[in-house]
Amino acid sequence: MVTVLIPQPLRTLTNGESVLTAEGHNIRAVIRDLAPRYPELAERLVDGSRIGRGISLAVNGDVVSTGLITKVPEDAEIAIVPQISGG
Amino acid sequence: MVTAQSKPQSAETEKYNVIGTRPIRHDGVDKVTGAAQYGADLNLPGMLAGRVLRSPHAHARIVSIDTSKAEALDGVLAVITNADFPRASDEVIDTGEGTAQLNWVLDNVIASDKVLYKGHAVAAVAATDHHIAEDAIELIEVEYEVLTPVLDVRDAMVDGSPLLHESLHTGEMDGSKSDNPSNTASHLQFTKGDLDTGFADADVVIEREFETSMAHQGYIEPHNGSAYYRADGTLDIWTSTQGAFVVRDSVAPLLQLSPSQVKVTPMEIGGGFGGKIPVYLEPLAALLSQKTGRPVKLTMNREEVLLATGPTSGTYMRVRMGAKRDGTITAADVHLAFEAGAYPGSPVGAGAMCALAPYDIPNQRIDGYDVVVNKPKTAAYRAPGAPQSEFATESVLNELAEELGLDPLEMRLKNACEEGAQRADGFTYGVIGNVECLQAAQESPHWQSELEGPNRGRGIAQGFWFNIGFESSAYAQVNGDGTVPLVLGSTDIGGTRASLAMQLAETLGISAEDVRPHVVDTNSVGYTQVTGGSRTTFAGGWAAYETAMDIRRQMEERAAQIWECDAADVSYGDDAIIRGPQDEDGNDQQFTFKELAGQLVTSGGHIVGRADVNKTSSGPAFATHIVDVEVDPDTGKVDILRYTAVQDAGTAIHPAYVEGQMQGGVAQGVGMALNEEYYYDESGDLKNASLLDYRMPTALDLPMIETNIVEVPNPGHPYGVRGVGEVPIIPPAPAVRAAIANAIGVHMSELPMSPRAILDATVLDDE
Numbered sequence: 074m075v076t077v078l079i080p081q082p083l084r085t086l087t088n089g090e091s092v093l094t095a096e097g098h099n100i101r102a103v104i105r106d107l108a109p110r111y112p113e114l115a116e117r118l119v120d121g122s123r124i125g126r127g128i129s130l131a132v133n134g135d136v137v138s139t140g141l142i143t144k145v146p147e148d149a150e151i152a153i154v155p156q157i158s159g160g
Numbered sequence: 161m162v163t164a165q166s167k168p169q170s171a172e173t174e175k176y177n178v179i180g181t182r183p184i185r186h187d188g189v190d191k192v193t194g195a196a197q198y199g200a201d202l203n204l205p206g207m208l209a210g211r212v213l214r215s216p217h218a219h220a221r222i223v224s225i226d227t228s229k230a231e232a233l234d235g236v237l238a239v240i241t242n243a244d245f246p247r248a249s250d251e252v253i254d255t256g257e258g259t260a261q262l263n264w265v266l267d268n269v270i271a272s273d274k275v276l277y278k279g280h281a282v283a284a285v286a287a288t289d290h291h292i293a294e295d296a297i298e299l300i301e302v303e304y305e306v307l308t309p310v311l312d313v314r315d316a317m318v319d320g321s322p323l324l325h326e327s328l329h330t331g332e333m334d335g336s337k338s339d340n341p342s343n344t345a346s347h348l349q350f351t352k353g354d355l356d357t358g359f360a361d362a363d364v365v366i367e368r369e370f371e372t373s374m375a376h377q378g379y380i381e382p383h384n385g386s387a388y389y390r391a392d393g394t395l396d397i398w399t400s401t402q403g404a405f406v407v408r409d410s411v412a413p414l415l416q417l418s419p420s421q422v423k424v425t426p427m428e429i430g431g432g433f434g435g436k437i438p439v440y441l442e443p444l445a446a447l448l449s450q451k452t453g454r455p456v457k458l459t460m461n462r463e464e465v466l467l468a469t470g471p472t473s474g475t476y477m478r479v480r481m482g483a484k485r486d487g488t489i490t491a492a493d494v495h496l497a498f499e500a501g502a503y504p505g506s507p508v509g510a511g512a513m514c515a516l517a518p519y520d521i522p523n524q525r526i527d528g529y530d531v532v533v534n535k536p537k538t539a540a541y542r543a544p545g546a547p548q549s550e551f552a553t554e555s556v557l558n559e560l561a562e563e564l565g566l567d568p569l570e571m572r573l574k575n576a577c578e579e580g581a582q583r584a585d586g587f588t589y590g591v592i593g594n595v596e597c598l599q600a601a602q603e604s605p606h607w608q609s610e611l612e613g614p615n616r617g618r619g620i621a622q623g624f625w626f627n628i629g630f631e632s633s634a635y636a637q638v639n640g641d642g643t644v645p646l647v648l649g650s651t652d653i654g655g656t657r658a659s660l661a662m663q664l665a666e667t668l669g670i671s672a673e674d675v676r677p678h679v680v681d682t683n684s685v686g687y688t689q690v691t692g693g694s695r696t697t698f699a700g701g702w703a704a705y706e707t708a709m710d711i712r713r714q715m716e717e718r719a720a721q722i723w724e725c726d727a728a729d730v731s732y733g734d735d736a737i738i739r740g741p742q743d744e745d746g747n748d749q750q751f752t753f754k755e756l757a758g759q760l761v762t763s764g765g766h767i768v769g770r771a772d773v774n775k776t777s778s779g780p781a782f783a784t785h786i787v788d789v790e791v792d793p794d795t796g797k798v799d800i801l802r803y804t805a806v807q808d809a810g811t812a813i814h815p816a817y818v819e820g821q822m823q824g825g826v827a828q829g830v831g832m833a834l835n836e837e838y839y840y841d842e843s844g845d846l847k848n849a850s851l852l853d854y855r856m857p858t859a860l861d862l863p864m865i866e867t868n869i870v871e872v873p874n875p876g877h878p879y880g881v882r883g884v885g886e887v888p889i890i891p892p893a894p895a896v897r898a899a900i901a902n903a904i905g906v907h908m909s910e911l912p913m914s915p916r917a918i919l920d921a922t923v924l925d926d927e
Contacts (some may be wrong), residue, residue: 078586082333082349126252127331131586132776133590134588134590135629135776135777138630138631150588152585152586153333154587155512155513156509
């Protein structure tokens with residue numbers, strides 16, 4: 074079971090829920106699992122074949138670099154964060 | 161090349177042969193003898209000189225542009241404006257570690273309907289020489305309808321403020337947009353716990369406001385970009401960039417070319433610090449070359465660099481923080497408003513995520529606003545966003561410690577994040593060196609020393625930066641003499657040729673001197689992300705390691721072929737001895753690396769190892785800085801008396817370069833703290849667009865910066881590497897602010913804390 078942490082501004086898409094649980098072996102599968110319950114969240118998290126515009130996902134503290142096909146370990150924690158750039 | 165082992169290796173690196181030593185950089189001789197080729201050195205047969213016409217206004221609508229007189233000038237071969245580019249859509253393109261909207265990328269390169277900052281490019285010319293190009297841009301007639309500029313982030317956020325983009329609406333993280341257009345491009349928020357409860361639990365609450373000015377990276381080499389659009393439809397670009405692939409993937413869609421039609425050669429680079437990730441001149445040179453069929457070179461002068469390339473954001477910030485009498489921080493509320501410049505995309509997101517990152521605070525709220533203003537579009541600058549946000553939070557923490565009568569270092573230790581702590585943005589820390597840095601600072605000779613004398617003070621601050629990973633590629637060939645050319649796609653800014661060669665050498669068990677690193681063009685190596693985000697020694701190191709492991713596997717197989725045995729019975733040892741089973745006579749069989757290298761050609765050919773990695777687990781970095789200052793009460797001038805920087809490097813691959821990054825970060829951080837600012841008049845005219853007036857610190861302004869490398873290895877890297885380049889720019893400003901307060905009892909509220917600002921503050925304080 075994967076835990077998805079929902080930042081405050083996205084809780085409008087999750088009926089106020091701050092922590093969701095889902096199943097899935099990769100990011101795409103996790104979002105697909107969430108989609109029937111939270112369709113607006115799923116829409117926000119995916120832009121075609123990419124992660125949604127302006128956001129990044131972090132699995133167990135690591136920002137994913139391989140997009141929606143990033144593997145998600147069992148019991149992983151997924152955070153939704155803004156895109157970060159470095160200098 | 162000579163190996164200089166001037167200092168003993170640390171306990172962490174003494175288990176290695178190459179890592180932790182200090183070999184002379186492979187590119188050093190070329191650089192000190194002037195043989196290294198920078199972008200401005202490039203001269204091709206038939207090359208044309210380009211110049212750019214820039215806006216004299218900070219905010220104006222372009223009514224018309226008449227280029228006819230310029231085009232008629234002898235020696236002028238092409239004049240272009242935004243209208244000559246294919247229409248750019250609002251599609252999002254990868255721009256290094258982030259993304260950007262293509263039409264805004266183009267509009268920043270060359271303005272379409274409006275100019276949005278003084279220096280905004282309006283037209284470009286290619287001519288047979290530089291002087292003719294200069295004359296030609298004077299002949300271009302532009303009619304402007306001048307508009308009121310918006311120069312302050314708070315003014316820009318007010319309803320009714322003049323709008324830079326009529327189509328821009330405030331975007332929330334949930335994807336919703338404001339009903340009305342706004343200069344606030346986006347808003348983000350992170351929360352944790354319950355703020356009201358947290359502040360109710362506090363014995364002391366302090367709230368402060370801060371303003372910081374835009375500041376430039378100050379790289380010594382100005383931007384340049386040359387291009388040659390060939391008759392077969394391919395485009396060559398030579399440029400000073402932190403990311404050749406980003407240039408390729410930005411220019412190609414702007415000209416509606418396939419990436420495979422564009423080859424970008426990264427020239428040597430004279431500094432970048434994040435500012436050489438965006439494209440500025442490259443698309444202009446490319447289009448001018450397309451129109452003329454000749455190579456075109458564009459270079460910026462210093463004034464253009466300061467006017468029209470991306471500095472870091474100016475900000476308005478507000479922090480409220482509460483703590484118990486024992487120093488436990490119970491709550492923090494952080495408001496960050498960052499200037500993005502003319503187009504959305506300030507580093508407020510990273511600033512927000514870093515703001516309270518060193519501390520385990522149970523109740524937090526961090527709001528961030530990305531706001532457009534009539535100043536140049538900001539770009540990344542060394543830990544983008546963090547120097548500002550952590551200046552605000554670290555400053556309030558220092559004041560809380562002062563108010564509570566606590567040692568500021570002890571208070572940090574009491575609240576420091578450790579493994580397992582979760583930030584407000586949801587990240588949970590793995591193995592980090594936050595506490596180790598604080599402890600090393602506490603035990604340092606500097607912290608243990610007494611500071612005496614009038615108007616002198618000591619300050620301390622902590623810093624955090626994520627570090628990132630992402631994609632890097634490499635390949636390497638084993639030559640017959642046992643030397644190994646290593647081919648890389650990462651621009652070498654801070655000694656990464658050496659740090660990557662050392663990791664390959666360590667893995668192969670050979671010397672760093674036997675590896676010859678080369679940085680090549682985008683057609684000659686696999687995709688490699690920008691040199692930035694403190695990622696190159698981490699992710700490039702992974703690529704070098706995997707490349708070496710590929711070579712090791714192939715050498716085992718080759719030895720097995722020679723010995724006519726199963727490859728599974730051959731092992732490549734860390735001592736670079738390849739051992740096989742005993743021969744028919746019972747003799748041990750083994751090759752040294754060089755012995756086997758010498759037999760490759762006659763046993764099947766050379767061996768090429770390669771790797772393309774896409775890594776995370778980059779390992780966050782923490783730093784603790786201590787500074788002593790003396791303030792001249794008559795002039796407001798602050799002298800840095802002593803400075804100590806402590807930082808967790810994970811593993812210091814080349815300690816001298818780690819120390820150099822730490823010292824360089826401090827120098828830039830002190831510049832932001834004390835002097836560096838974009839100084840605009842009310843019309844939006846930048847009044848200090850030269851290095852005489854834009855005052856960066858020199859060697860005369862700084863003492864020798866003492867460094868203390870802490871090594872808490874990153875478990876996500878084969879050699880424990882964390883990034884080191886960015887975090888050292890973060891603590892200087894709050895540490896200097898605390899030292900000034902300690903010296904003269906005045907808590908500054910702005911950056912830079914220039915003599916003028918300090919005199920203003922002390923006069924106000926006296927009143």
